[in-house]
Amino acid sequence: MSALIRIARLLVSADPWAMARGAALSVAVLLMGAALLGLSGWFITATGLAGLVGIGIAFDVFRPSAGVRFLALGRAASRYGERLLTHDATLRALAALRVTLLRGFARSDAKTLARLRSEGVLTRIISDVDALDGVILRLILPLAAAALTHALVFFALVWLVGGPVAGVILAGYLPGLALILLRLGRRSIAPSSVAEETAQALRRGTIAMIRDREALILAATLPEREAALRDLDARARRAARHLDQAERGAAAHMSILVAVVAMAAFLAGALLLEAQQVGPATAVIGLFVALALAEAVLPLRRGVAELGRMVGAAARVAPRTELPTGAPPRDEIAAAPLLRLETQGLDLELAAGAALAITGASGIGKTTLMLRISGLIEGEGIRIKGTAPRDWREPALRAVVTAVPQRSALMAGTIRENLCLAGDHSDAELDAAIHAVALAEDIAARGGLSSRLGEGGAGLSGGQARRLCLARGLLCAPEILLLDEPTEGLDARTAEAVLTGIRAALPEALIIAVMHRGAAHGIFDRVVRLAG
Incomplete structure (x- = not known):
């Protein structure tokens, strides 16, 4: 009662x-x-x-x-x-x-x-x-x-x-x-x-x-x-x-x-x-x-x-x-490193502008690590600007960290509406984002930003849907961008263009990508293999 x-x-x-x-x-x-x-x-x-x-x-x-x-x-x-x-x-x-x-x-x-x-x-x-x-x-x-x-x-x-x-x-x-x-x-x-x-x-x-x-x-x-x-x-x-x-x-x-x-x-x-x-x-x-x-x-x-x-x-x-109890979450500590990882055998300190590729066998915990960094599940040994992800205020954390998982959601509506789920953007910003992920020609062929998609993004191929979700992540302009298999299902030339475009669009962001293939791409300055 x-x-x-x-x-x-x-x-x-x-x-x-x-x-x-x-x-x-x-x-x-x-x-x-x-x-x-x-x-x-x-x-x-x-x-x-x-x-x-x-x-x-x-x-x-x-x-x-x-x-x-x-x-x-x-x-x-x-x-x-x-x-x-x-x-x-x-x-x-x-x-x-x-x-x-x-x-x-x-x-x-x-x-x-x-x-x-x-x-x-x-x-x-x-x-x-x-x-x-x-x-x-x-x-x-x-x-x-x-x-x-x-x-x-x-x-x-x-x-x-x-x-x-x-x-x-x-x-x-x-x-x-x-x-x-x-x-x-x-x-x-x-x-x-x-x-x-x-x-x-x-x-x-x-x-x-x-x-x-x-x-x-x-x-x-x-x-x-x-x-x-x-x-x-x-x-x-x-x-x-x-x-x-x-x-x-x-x-x-x-x-x-x-x-x-x-x-x-x-x-x-x-x-x-x-x-x-x-x-x-x-x-x-x-x-x-x-x-x-x-x-x-x-x-x-x-x-x-x-x-x-x-x-x-x-x-x-x-x-x-019910509202969360305990000490109020903190927004950030500016003097601390952008990201500190001391978990799953890792001991890394990552700064803005770096790019890290994470590889390893299936089931080893790569996606779990990404979920922990983004604050979606509990995890020890992770600090973003000196504060654990789960201790951040939600709006402040989402302004710093953006994650694009393997199965991102699209909805029935226009391409513009799908890109603007996280906030309003001008057509110039939308065009820049879809150019960065090598999707501009495909969008133009469909009729531009006002062309409509079916339920779940029906009308786009798997690779096109993935790139559209990547473009949506770029529009958030985060300090830390987490990507889970961003080039899965893409041919080598398109994958090369997408990774290069992402780096060019966010030159100051820390990019961490889970990769089964393509970890040797030039945008990554460090590759880490998770072990069991």
């Missing part, structure tokens, strides 16, 4: 003004509903009594009827605005949550980030964020609006009718509602959580079965997989049925509570009428207001019924929203 409270605070603090506007209109809707029914009940009773005693012609029907029309129209307009603003506030809060969540994942190591490519993990994250929209729409706003409405209605009834009627309504609704919601929460947390978990497992299992259907058919295990999915579906249906039963039971108890409180308010008004403390028309106001307050009470059951789903989602999301 503490995780859910943390997420609730994060969502509310995302845009407090938007939340306040939505909550104000939610309260306005409930207050207008209570006032509308109370005034209507008073008006009907008063006009009936005026007719009975023969003074109907002298009774002022215009102002009460005008009030009824005003409240009816105002309630409709407020309801529209409430829907609009509460959903706007929720979407703003979820957008802020997604940004915070992505920042949390950005602090993860390379292995964790690699796991995010799994469709199961991505589906889980999306579902968790979607589940948390109920924290605002079905818990925080309805509870706050109901509490504030009951408080304001209490004082209004004390003024209009008297303390006994107001006290009966407050004393009936608050403890009764608390008991009903508490019982519903206890009955619904487990089935709500199970329904969500089994639904996710069913979705992942279905995707996996469709993806691996050929292998399952060849292995003759398709019936077993289908049976397992049917079992998951049955569990999900059972949990959903139990959840529905709990919610329906709570709705029935709330309806009984509304009827009991309304009758108690009616009896309290009757006692005041008998004691001649109020008139007949005023005595029935409590009855109608108690009935109107059902609008504030009944929607609460939906949020409590989904509490298990929200708690589970918050428990998974909240750790990613």
Whole structure:
């Protein structure tokens, strides 16, 4: 539950003004509903009594009827605005949550980030964020609006009718509602959580079965997989049925509570009428207001019924929203060497303008070393300007170090958009970068920087896609450029041009490249072979 409270605070603090506007209109809707029914009940009773005693012609029907029309129209307009603003506030809060969540994942190591490519993990994250929209729409706003409405209605009834009627309504609704919601929460947390978990497992299992259907058919295990999915579906249906039963039971108890409180308010008004403390028309106001307050009470059951789903989602999301603890990271120590390596058998001190080629057998740890230097995974014995990579502030580290891995990502869009993922650049800067990686002629043949690529860079060959990613790295103008197999898949002439262009584009940068071939190129002033 503490995780859910943390997420609730994060969502509310995302845009407090938007939340306040939505909550104000939610309260306005409930207050207008209570006032509308109370005034209507008073008006009907008063006009009936005026007719009975023969003074109907002298009774002022215009102002009460005008009030009824005003409240009816105002309630409709407020309801529209409430829907609009509460959903706007929720979407703003979820957008802020997604940004915070992505920042949390950005602090993860390379292995964790690699796991995010799994469709199961991505589906889980999306579902968790979607589940948390109920924290605002079905818990925080309805509870706050109901509490504030009951408080304001209490004082209004004390003024209009008297303390006994107001006290009966407050004393009936608050403890009764608390008991009903508490019982519903206890009955619904487990089935709500199970329904969500089994639904996710069913979705992942279905995707996996469709993806691996050929292998399952060849292995003759398709019936077993289908049976397992049917079992998951049955569990999900059972949990959903139990959840529905709990919610329906709570709705029935709330309806009984509304009827009991309304009758108690009616009896309290009757006692005041008998004691001649109020008139007949005023005595029935409590009855109608108690009935109107059902609008504030009944929607609460939906949020409590989904509490298990929200708690589970918050428990998974909240750790990613926590800020790092400990000593604050440092930006740099300018007097220290640019890069100091005392790891994996290396003892090197590298300065700006140097170029190091790293070779070695496959699996020896070349890529791991690059990930450690870039701060994507933990590693000892590495200092950038005197500070370990993981102790840098993220923006400062990315301004110094740029890594171009073997499998860099391209997206559907124009070539210009792919090059400008890390920041805006002029066309002159983009042209210089693609010339440096020997890609200018290929880009021109496709139609220039505005030509479009498909998903994942479809439309480019493997070598062209690699060079486009290299150009994007050059545009960052880092002090340390890390390259993992930059010439893989390129012919000798193109590889020569690419390495020469990279050095010319960043003459002052420290370049470290993992190379299986081409380590003897002239731009490298040192070659190191990693040993096991």
